[in-house]
Amino acid sequence: MDCACSFPDTGKTLVWPNHRLCDLLKIEHPIIQAPMAGAATPELAAAVSNAGGLxxxxxxxxxxxxLRTAARQLRASTERPFNLNFFVFPRPDTSDAVLTQVIDRLRPYYKELSLDEPSRRLPPIGPGFDDEKLELLLEIRPPVVSFHFGIPDAAAVAKLKEAGIVVISTATNVAEARQLAxxxxxxxxxxxxxxxxxRGSHAPNRPGDGVGTLALVPQVVxxxxxxxxxxxxxxxxxxIAAAFALGASGVQIGTGFLSCDEAGTDGPRRALIRAATDMDTMVTDAFTGRAARARRTRFALEMEVNRAHLPDxxxxxxxxxxxxxxxAKGDFAFHLYGQAAALNRELPAGELMQTLVAETGEVFEALFDRQIDACVSEVSAR
Incomplete structure (x- = not known):
């Protein structure tokens, strides 16, 4: 796969400084649209793939x-690679003591909203990735499969790779990256x-635990x-240019695609992102039992101040x-988006991809020109 892009309006060509991800995934641009459940629709994924990303x-x-229907829809909409994403987590096993404690903690909120008593019946949920899902993937054979919260066992990964499927997964620290490797x-x-x-941490962690991208990427590299x-x-x-400077071979963007026409982002979340600032969000486990960055709300803040053990x-x-x-008034809403939401553009996904590539090329070009100018100045001064 040629990891370069020409811009007809300028005649310039962007050559990505690192081709490893393009070569692995057989894509033109090393930009992955994050697999955001619900917001990432087949239409969005196909548009990004057709524009040269994943x-x-x-x-x-x-x-x-x-899943079969979604995969068929993707294949009907694009001939290029796409990615299907799954969670890896053990079967939930919430104790009666934990359930009683959290119900006591939530009861005032239920009364405030005139809701019935919180249910003691938690849904029986299987593990995040099991033999049934593995067999389904071997049937569908998507070009790429990604995982969150870890990676399946070695036997499952070997079967996926034997089927010609590229396997990627998320790490939030160096130890997790080594585990994936x-x-x-x-x-x-x-x-x-x-x-x-x-957060893609391999085990549930506290909302305050985390490493920023600038520190994490070069250490993982x-x-x-x-x-x-x-x-x-x-x-x-x-x-994107900064990620390459840190040694990355590509980027994954989630929030940036939430404002695209093809995204399944609901109206309230689109409105919040449209007015977003860098301080809108926080990391909370109050909604699902695992840490997630979402809109800062009264419920999330109060649950963090007075923490309780939560169901799995x-x-x-x-x-x-x-x-x-x-x-009412969004006090209990769970709106997921990241700290850079204020930079979002409301564009069709294909146009956003073109914009991202063009912007990256401009940054690379400006940096290169500065290097040339510095070299010329140094030679002239001798």
Missing amino acids: GSLGCASMLPDG DGGADAVIAQGWEAGGH DAVKLPVIAAGGIADGRG FPQMVALSAPLGEAG
């Missing part, structure tokens, strides 16, 4: 027939603290020999969702 679809909660991943997504949505994909707080050409991910959703559905 479109992704969050499939963690999809039933088999729904040892587990057979073909590339590592280094997800910084700034990223919207659930030094720790593993695989292509590293920078994620978190990247929204324009400046961020994702069983906590059964208790928090009724609050979000009934809550």
Whole structure:
């Protein structure tokens, strides 16, 4: 795959300084659209892939027939590679003591919203990735599969790779990156603290735990020999160019695509992003039982001040969702987006891809010109 792009209006060509991710994924531009469940639609993923990036679809909660339908829709909309994403987590096993404690903690909110008593029946949920999902992937054979919260066991990864599927996964620290490399991943997504949505940590951690993208990416690059994909707080050409300066082979962008026409972003979240600032969000586990960066709300803030043990991910959703559905003025809403949301552009996905590539080229060109000017000045001074 040629990792270069010509701009007809200027006659200039952007040559990416690192081709490893393009070569691995067989894409033109080393830009991955994050697989945001619900917001990442087949239309969005196909548009990104058709524009030379890697479109992704969050499939963690999809039933088999729904996943087959989505994959067929993607293949009908693009002939280029795309990515299907899954969560890796153990079967939830919430104790009665934890359930009682969190119900006591939530009861005042339920009363405030005139809701019935919180239910003690948590939904039975299987592990995030199991043999059924593995067989389904071997049937569908997507070009790329990505994982969040870890990586499946070595036998499952080997079967995926034997089927010609590229396997990537997320790390939020250096130790997790090494685990992915040892587990057979073909590339590592280094997800910084700034990223919207659930943190990809391999075990549940406290909302205050995290490493920023600027610090994380170069350490992961030094720790593993695989292509590293920078994620978190990247929204324009400046961020993409910076990721390459840190040693990354590509980037993953989530929040930046939430404002695209093809995204499944609901109206309230679009409005929040339209008016976003850098201080809008916080990391909270109050909604799902795992740390996620979302809109700062009264509920999230109060749950953080007075922390309680929560049901295992994702069983906590059964208790928090009724609050979000009934809550007024957004006090209980769960709107996921990252710290760079204020940089979003409301564009079709293909046009956004073109803009990102053009902006990155301008940054590279400006930096190169400065290098040339500095060299000329140094030679002239001799």
